[in-house]
Amino acid sequence: MSFLLNAWYVATFSREVGVDAPFARTLLGRPVVLYRDEAQRAVALDDRCAHRFAPLSQGRIVQGALECPYHGLRFNAGGQCVHNPHGDGRVPSGAQVRTYPTVERYGAVWFWPGDPARADAALLPTFPFVDPDSNITHEGYLHTRAHYQLSADNLLDLSHFQFLHPDTLGSEAMARGDVQSGHLGDTVWVRRSAYDEALQPFVAEGFGVAPGTRVDRWMDVRWTPPGLLSIVIGVTAAGMARESGLIAPSAHWLTPETERTTHYFFAFGLPKEMGDTARQLVRYAVEGLMKPFESEDLPMLEAQQNNLGDRDFWEMQPALLPIDAGAIRARRIMERLIAAERADAAGSQAASARTIAVAPVADTSRAVA
Ligand code: FES
Numbered sequence: 134m135s136f137l138l139n140a141w142y143v144a145t146f147s148r149e150v151g152v153d154a155p156f157a158r159t160l161l162g163r164p165v166v167l168y169r170d171e172a173q174r175a176v177a178l179d180d181r182c183a184h185r186f187a188p189l190s191q192g193r194i195v196q197g198a199l200e201c202p203y204h205g206l207r208f209n210a211g212g213q214c215v216h217n218p219h220g221d222g223r224v225p226s227g228a229q230v231r232t233y234p235t236v237e238r239y240g241a242v243w244f245w246p247g248d249p250a251r252a253d254a255a256l257l258p259t260f261p262f263v264d265p266d267s268n269i270t271h272e273g274y275l276h277t278r279a280h281y282q283l284s285a286d287n288l289l290d291l292s293h294f295q296f297l298h299p300d301t302l303g304s305e306a307m308a309r310g311d312v313q314s315g316h317l318g319d320t321v322w323v324r325r326s327a328y329d330e331a332l333q334p335f336v337a338e339g340f341g342v343a344p345g346t347r348v349d350r351w352m353d354v355r356w357t358p359p360g361l362l363s364i365v366i367g368v369t370a371a372g373m374a375r376e377s378g379l380i381a382p383s384a385h386w387l388t389p390e391t392e393r394t395t396h397y398f399f400a401f402g403l404p405k406e407m408g409d410t411a412r413q414l415v416r417y418a419v420e421g422l423m424k425p426f427e428s429e430d431l432p433m434l435e436a437q438q439n440n441l442g443d444r445d446f447w448e449m450q451p452a453l454l455p456i457d458a459g460a461i462r463a464r465r466i467m468e469r470l471i472a473a474e475r476a477d478a479a480g481s482q483a484a485s486a487r488t489i490a491v492a493p494v495a496d497t498s499r500a501v502a
């Protein structure tokens with residue numbers, strides 16, 4: 134499977150990982166189990182016992198270790214077997230389960246499927262508006278039967294609002310609006326602005342805009358690899374400076390489940406100082422968006438995936454429009470990063486193969502001497 138491995142992905146929202154029961158999820162095509170150890174740290178392991186490959190997620194958590202449901206071996210947060218209930222209790226050598234580095238931030242547990250030595254929390258892009266220490270947040274999750282890059286295309290090109298979501302998010306002014314896109318290193322930006330717009334009631338109510346008021350609306354989308362987006366939507370009275378408006382920032386995190394399915398996590402956050410107003414608004418946004426997401430975006434993404442089948446996106450020779458600039462840039466960045474990672478891995482394999490080939494010669498010469 135062609136995923137970028139040296140990257141942080143959201144495994145799940147923090148509240149779903151507990152000390153009472155393990156949590157199972159397929160991430161990048163691999164079964165993973167998550168739980169909290171005695172220090173409350175989120176732990177991610179392969180969901181496959183080292184003995185006879187039973188799913189550890191069907192077991193229980195005992196003193197900070199995960200007990201296999203089949204024969205009772207226990208594995209600690211480092212993936213090491215620490216308890217064998219059979220015979221003399223000796224722990225067999227090699228009884229080890231793969232672990233993944235995790236970091237907990239922005240109300241989510243992130244996991245790193247690549248080289249653990251390269252897992253640096255500083256590589257995570259920032260989403261300060263969903264930091265639960267300073268914000269009131271509300272989260273949504275959708276399982277999508279489509280490649281995660283189709284979801285990224287969808288979020289990087291919000292021109293679809295007027296066509297796919299005409300009753301909730303779209304407007305003619307938005308369809309006609311200005312679009313700019315650019316990139317800074319591996320970060321892609323798309324900025325869409327609509328002027329003198331009449332908002333649909335769902336958006337107007339969220340921003341406290343009286344029906345019929347003309348507004349300017351802008352949507353700033355930031356994408357970072359492998360599929361981590363923030364979208365800031367702002368509204369101001371028509372013709373007024375952006376600073377005088379209100380904004381609704383949201384995070385959108387895409388984690389491939391398989392080549393054809395995606396975990397889509399999203400969250401809204403507003404400062405704690407806003408109190409109950411923030412609580413109501415973030416809930417309103419997430420619950421209100423579930424309807425167009427579930428009944429309009431998801432069926433479209435799944436229909437696209439069905440039409441694509443197993444074929445490569447480029448092999449299908451898509452027609453390209455100016456509105457695709459950001460999404461295409463993001464795809465090109467992912468292709469480059471994945472190719473570089475594969476070249477690195479191939480280089481390391483070739484180096485170790487050379488080492489193995491040289492070793493018997495050295496051994497022989499020692500034996501002769
Ligand atoms: S399969 Fe896990 S202890 Fe046997």
Ligand SMILES: [Fe+2]
Binds near residue numbers: 294
């Ligand atoms: Fe949409």
